[in-house]
Amino acid sequence: MTDALKIGIAGLGTVGAALFRAISTRHNSLAEICGREIIITAVSARDRTRDRGLDLDSVAWFDDPAAMAREADIDVFVELIGGDGDPAHAAVLAALGRGRHVVTANKAMLAKHGVELARLAESNGVLLNFEAAVAGGIPVIKAMRESLTGNSIQRIYGILNGTCNYILTRMQRDNMGFAECLSEAQRLGYAEADPAFDIEGNDTAHKLAILTSLAFGTEIASDEVYVEGITNISIDDIHAADELGYRIKLLGVAQRTASGIEQRVHPTMVPKGSMIAQVEGVTNAVTIEADILGELMLSGPGAGGDATASAVLGDVADIAKSRPGHQHAPALGRPATQLEPYRRARMQSHEGGYFISLKVEDRAGVFASIATRMAENAISLESIVQRARPGRAAVPQTVILVTHATMESNVRAAVDAIKAEGYLAGEPQVIRIERTRES
Amino acid sequence: MTDALKIGIAGLGTVGAALFRAISTRHNSLAEICGREIIITAVSARDRTRDRGLDLDSVAWFDDPAAMAREADIDVFVELIGGDGDPAHAAVLAALGRGRHVVTANKAMLAKHGVELARLAESNGVLLNFEAAVAGGIPVIKAMRESLTGNSIQRIYGILNGTCNYILTRMQRDNMGFAECLSEAQRLGYAEADPAFDIEGNDTAHKLAILTSLAFGTEIASDEVYVEGITNISIDDIHAADELGYRIKLLGVAQRTASGIEQRVHPTMVPKGSMIAQVEGVTNAVTIEADILGELMLSGPGAGGDATASAVLGDVADIAKSRPGHQHAPALGRPATQLEPYRRARMQSHEGGYFISLKVEDRAGVFASIATRMAENAISLESIVQRARPGRAAVPQTVILVTHATMESNVRAAVDAIKAEGYLAGEPQVIRIERTRES
Structure with missing residues (x-):
């Protein structure tokens, strides 16, 4: 059997504690499945004295996660601190820089620094896994x-x-x-x-x-x-x-x-x-x-200590099963240097159906005016419903429009034109309709 | 870049043809993602003359898939022949025996020979991937x-x-x-x-x-x-x-x-x-x-040429990304030699809710008899509904029972007892109710 995979966990909140417990209690089964032991050799958290119900006697304690990343005897740095800045970011940089694999659940950090971290991981020949960062336990x-x-x-x-x-x-x-x-x-x-x-x-x-x-x-x-x-x-x-x-x-x-x-x-x-x-x-x-x-x-x-820990454990197990340096696994699916720049489609050009709810004063011509403003903006309607409050004439009525697929800019123009008419009794509500396979 | 991964496809039906097309047309993108080229060097099918709309000029043709498994210049043998026996089984044995990775969509073969094939793959240090064999394109x-x-x-x-x-x-x-x-x-x-x-x-x-x-x-x-x-x-x-x-x-x-x-x-x-x-x-x-x-x-x-080909391609790409001989990936999740024997729970001891539909003759005492037979077998009922055919008295009525969780043996005994009463006008229908998280 290959040498044990040594991991350090930074952050012992709900997820960190659940991960610690899972790795400790399932040691033998994990070793059988991964072909090598997974052992926790170091942890880092803010408060050493807090009782987490974990036996931390045999692991090295670090107050500073970046120090753990640099100095601990670990193959994998598990980052469960959270936040897009330091100490999480600095610690992950330190771990990758020292050639350690990183597993993280930190969506904020990845959203901000993901490409930089992926590049660093790839240039150091280590893995950056983050299943837990999106949709918790779901292996998306x-x-x-x-x-x-x-x-x-x-x-x-x-x-x-x-x-x-x-x-x-x-x-x-x-x-x-x-x-x-x-x-x-x-x-x-x-x-x-x-x-x-x-x-x-x-x-x-x-x-x-x-x-x-x-x-x-x-x-x-x-x-x-x-x-x-x-x-x-x-x-x-x-x-x-x-x-x-x-x-x-x-x-x-x-x-x-x-x-x-x-x-x-x-x-x-x-x-x-x-x-x-x-x-x-x-x-x-x-x-x-x-x-x-x-x-x-x-x-x-999508959340919760155990579900998130499960995703982290899957990432750790993937590293245990691979033989370091012998796998091509770019963090973002393709090498970070080959990612294309993001080209944004403007929201104004979004096309889809819209639900528009208008509170209108109950006076003649309102319906016709709304329909006209829609037509002027080339918006074709799937349905138009007036919902009166029963027994309360002469108070604002709600008119609900559902459009066929149209462009966001047209909807905004039509709604602005309707607002300018002066018969609205409140802010319009506009909710986009998403096409699904079944619809 | 590492040497290209050479694959041979056995079986050029809907799935095989879809796979061939996908690998050919997405060559560059696959190479970028996998860190090496994937090229098809050999194919095998029954009829060489059939027009499949594929350019087979540059690949070696084999009439016999086992011959392709043994002799072709391939790293991966993709088995899309189907069936639990030969030629699929013999060809896969030959491929694994020659130290070639195998990707297969063949559930029947795996259901019958899966453990044997997993053992052979593991003892030869090669991968046996079969995402497409269960639930088609779903990565279960x-x-x-x-x-x-x-x-x-x-x-x-x-x-x-x-x-x-x-x-x-x-x-x-x-x-x-x-x-x-x-x-x-x-x-x-x-x-x-x-x-x-x-x-x-x-x-x-x-x-x-x-x-x-x-x-x-x-x-x-x-x-x-x-x-x-x-x-x-x-x-x-x-x-x-x-x-x-x-x-x-x-x-x-x-x-x-x-x-x-x-x-x-x-x-x-x-x-x-x-x-x-x-x-x-x-x-x-x-x-x-x-x-x-x-x-x-x-x-x-769960089926279809393209969806199945997608799963096969994912398996092939996993092999391309790994560096052969440097990965611990037992086919069945843990080493085939360490799988435990299957210990069957008898169906008679299954516990759950049951839907029971009885066609009964419309005579006095039937309801009481049914209820008594259920009670005698310790079955507690969640609901009991008699569905009469409107306007048609004196013809068989349908009585529908829904039980609380009970044991299959009790349900069978109760239904047998009811059948023995002689008032059923047809075979009873028994459908098990499955608990889901929402229920």
Whole structure:
């Protein structure tokens, strides 16, 4: 049997502790499957005295993860610190620079520094694995990087943030408002005390930017993602969607178009009967449209200590099974030096169906005016519904439009023209409709 | 760049031709991703003169695949002949014996000879990859063999046969009978001229046996799968399932129990709202319940030339990326010599819910008798529904029972006791209900 694979874990939070336990308790089975032992020789965390229920006696302790990366007797540096800056970034640079493999769950760091880190890993002949960084336990990175080799990807989309999906599911299922669902998610530990990063779509954008690079062979461009969160989604929108046969999901979508690659994160209408509509609660899901394979969907737990640890362990096991220096496994699917620049497709040129909800004052000619503004912008309507509040004449009515495929710039122009008419009784709500295979 | 990887393709049917085209047309992109060229140097098929639209001028032709395996200048032998016997088996033995890697889509061969072939591959230090053998383009083998390393699997179940799922979907959606749907599937090329192997569940059983080995680290035991096909499913069953909130799917299920491992293929009731219930038409899906990760579901095209070729290409690319002789990748997840014998859990001891549909003569005391026979066998009922044909008294009525979790032996004893009463007007229908996460 080959020498044991020695790993150091930086960060002993929920994921780090779950990984430590899994490797310790499954030592023999892992050795049998990997053809060599996997042993933890070093750990690093902020507080040495905290009781994590782990037996750390036989491992070297480092207060500084970068010191562990440089000095510990390890083959693999597992980064579970998080954050796009130091100490995580510095420690990973140090590990790669010293010729150690790196396994990380850090989507923020990869979204910002992924290409630089991939280059460094490749020039040092080591592996950079990050299955856990996107969609938690779902093996979407491996699917993209390995299983789909040779396929050209047309579109990849998914539910990549469990917090948002939990909130939207709860609103829809239990007829609850956004704020109430958010509070509950916080109480249950599904949302952070400061939930902005999740609910405003930034977490999804980071993950999407990584997937985009793998899907299209382009550099990671997380600053060029169009992002809308779910904070404006009301229970009325959820109801209206339901009546029209849709569910609202926060999707991250990357799509090849004639003018470049769209990267967008926004609340999205998906047909009720589609598989992605059935993805509920904190579950994540990713659909990949590939030209040879067809459509592949993966779903599973997108967060949580154990699920994330499982993905990290899979990455560590892959390193244990390979013989260092004898594998061609560029981190982003193709050599980092050969990634193409990301060419952004402008959101204004996005094409698709739109759901538009307008609160209008109840006066003559409004309907005709709305229809005219739409026609002037070459928008053809699939349906138009007026939802009156029963028994309350002369108060604002809601008009809901569903468009056929049209261009975003046209929708924005039409909505601006309607706003200028002066009969709106509130901000218009515009939600994009995503085509799925079933629709 | 490393030397090119030379491959030989045995079998130039739909899959072989699709693979040939993909490798030829994507040569440069594959070389970039894999770090070396992939070139086809040899092919073997039955009829050299047939026009397949492929340029075979620069490749060596072999009438005999075993001769290609022995004599051709190849690193990888791709077996797309099919069938559990020769010439496929002999050719794969020859290839492995000569130290060539093998990629195969042949589930029947693996179900019968998989352990023997895995041993031979491992003792010769070569790889045996077979992603395409189970669930077509869905990367379930890679997920089990790599991503889930370290996880203990509790249950794996899936829709593994597109023909059956197409027929059941069509019956449910369009209110058509079994025979009519089968004819249509044959007309569309979704079912073979002799459909027995698919609709009687044997194809699913082969695939399940392979998954069982990967999931539980046991030898492949395809002869020990409990198999029921879908030929007895009537449109009445589909309607009754629908009314009770279920869909009927042909599932393959492998499950760890106290008395061994269940392997079973049978029509199964799954809750309408579950994700697996949304898997329609020829699409396949697999759900894996793993102790660290949680529940992972993969779905996608389970058959078809292109989807299968995509999986084969992924396997070939994995070999191109690895440096031969420097990877520990046992075919069945752990070394074939260390697989445990398969210990079968008897079907009689299966526990679960049951749907039981009885056609009974319309006479006094029947209901009481049925309820008594159930109680005598310790079966507790979740619901009991009598479905009368409107306006037709004194003709047989249908009584539908749904049980709480109970043991198969009890259900069989109860049904036998009811049959002995003499009031049944036809064979009872018994369909197992499968628990899903959502239910």
